[in-house]
Amino acid sequence: MPAGRSLRRSASPRFLKPLLALSLGTALWLGATGARAQPIRVIPVDAPQAKLVVAAPSAGAPQTVTLDGKTVGAAPGLRVFGTDNQLQNMAAIAGQKLPVRYKLDLYGQLLTAWVLSEQEQKALKAKS
Incomplete structure (x- = not known):
């Protein structure tokens, strides 16, 4: 990193908002699909x-x-x-x-x- 630049200034706010929205959306999507997922059991009808x-x-x-x-x-x-x-x-x-x-x-x-x-x-x- 060049001298005189701080870490705070290197991450531009215009990139943080979309990144935050994308990560939040992904987390919500994964949580919603994980809650709905039920194991499907295929047991043959002729199984005693x-x-x-x-x-x-x-x-x-x-x-x-x-x-x-x-x-x-x-x-x-x-x-x-x-x-x-x-x-x-x-x-x-x-x-x-x-x-x-x-x-x-x-x-x-x-x-x-x-x-x-x-x-x-x-x-x-x-x-x-």
Whole structure:
């Protein structure tokens, strides 16, 4: 910066007002779109409902899960989506009894499960 110029004088007011308006507008727009954004859950209509219990992972045995008391294997690409549609860690949900809708692979192993929220459970009960 040349000698004799202060930082205050280098930023012209004619540039600050549009910059401030632009940044404020961007912040408001991001806040508004973030508040409206709801995760969209696409659960197949033919996915059955059950209570899922994931067995604790073991180094020497394949991963197993229980669906309504029936033990089935876990597919190598098993995905369990939480109520917020985020993938769940198998070790974190092990031992919990979770209401889910699920899909099995061709070999009868659990491939995908969606943990149901209370609202989704009520909606399923209302349908039946």
